[in-house]
Amino acid sequence: MTHKVFIDGAAGTTGLEIAERLAGRDEFSLITLDDAQRKDRAARREALNEADVAILCLPDEAAREAVSLIDPTSGTRVIDASSAHRTAEGWCYGFPELVGRERVADARRVSNPGCYPTGFLALVAPLVREGLLPADWPYTVNAVSGYSGGGKALIERYEILTPxxxxxGYGYDLAHKHLPEMQAHAGLEHPVIFAPAVVPAFRGMLVEVPLHLGAMEGEPHADALREGLARHYADSKVVSVYTGDTPAELLLDADAAPGDGMELFVFGNEGGWHARLVARLDNLGKGASGAAVQNLNLLCGLDETSGLKLPSA
Incomplete structure (x- = not known):
């Protein structure tokens, strides 16, 4: 069976990377619009309603408009890569490793996670659910990303500056749009303090959650957190938990190749009462386009890793 897919916003970074991952796959037929049609409301409406799955790679308001153009009787299912619907009622949060693959597969409206929340939630949400970390702790997130995550305007600013x-650093108003998503899907009582930054690499991301375990009730040990994450992701081909000797450093390569996996690390001091939880991922891969393709595969009843750029086993 061939599934008709329309990428609304196909000319943007996320849309282009999704199309590249779908190229050559006979399970999908892409509905495309030329330059003149991409901003034509009637042409977009027709494409959205013709598609089996519409993938929205748009700013938030444009994504909401796109959803409003879809006739409820058309049967079109939606994957929204914007932040418009990540905590919205009636939308499935598109993180299969957290919400369940079956839930994504059965959904009609799927909201793709943000890149930074992907790293934070992968680390914290399973541990809170298992009771290894408290839901009422004041969590902090420190993160750096390649500049591609800042959208077209930031990409242009970075690429014209030499050096x-x-x-x-940004987000100093402490009101970043990712905050509600992080709190809601980790099941936390308090908003997190989020300290994002961009570095001169095109892609790649490190998301870190520092923890003073000795100050928490029950004094969880860093080893227990690592073991909890390893259990949770034991059957995942996308998310891996590093359980070998602790590396001395983690790197982001300025010219890294695209990748759709995510690595999780737990660093602990000798007593295990201080820990640094770290996620390393491609902000355009598992943080955006790769996650959209993973969700698309599930919606269409396919192997979730088909077309993904993953390390060889």
Whole structure:
């Protein structure tokens, strides 16, 4: 069976990477619009309603508009890569490893996770659910990303500067749009403090959650957190938990190749009462386009890893 897919916003970074992952796959037939049609409301409406699955790679307001153009009787299922519906009622949060593959497969409306929340939630949500970390702790997230995650305007600013800035911190108003998503899907009582930054690499991301375990009730041990994550992701081909000798450092390569996997690390001090939880992923892979393709595969009853760029077993 061939599934008709329309990528609304196909000319953007996320849309282009999704199309590249779908190229050559005979399970899918892409509905495409030319340059003149991409901003034509009637042409978009027709494409959205013709598709079996519409993937929205749009700003939030445009994504909401796209959903409004879909006739409820058309049968079109939606994957929204914007942040418009990540905590919205009636939408499935598209993180199969957390919400369950069956739930994604059965959904009609799927909201793709944000790139930073993907790393944070992968680390924290399973441990909170298992009772290894408290839901009422004031969590902090420190993260750096390749500049491609900032959208077209930021990409242009970085690529015209010689040399590019070595570090760009932002989110200093403490009101980043990812905060509700992180809190809701980790089941936390308090919003997190989120400290994002951009570095002069095109892609790649490190998301870190530092923890003073000795100050928590029950004093969880770093080893227990690592073991809990390893249990949770034991059957995942996308998310891996590092259980070998602790590496001395973690790197982001400025010219890294695309990748759709995610690595999780738990670093602990000698007593195990201080820990640093770290996720390493491609902000355009598992953080965006790769996650959309993984969700698309599930919606269409296919192997969730088909077409993904994953390390060889």
């Amino acid at each position: 590019p800035p070595a570090f760009r």
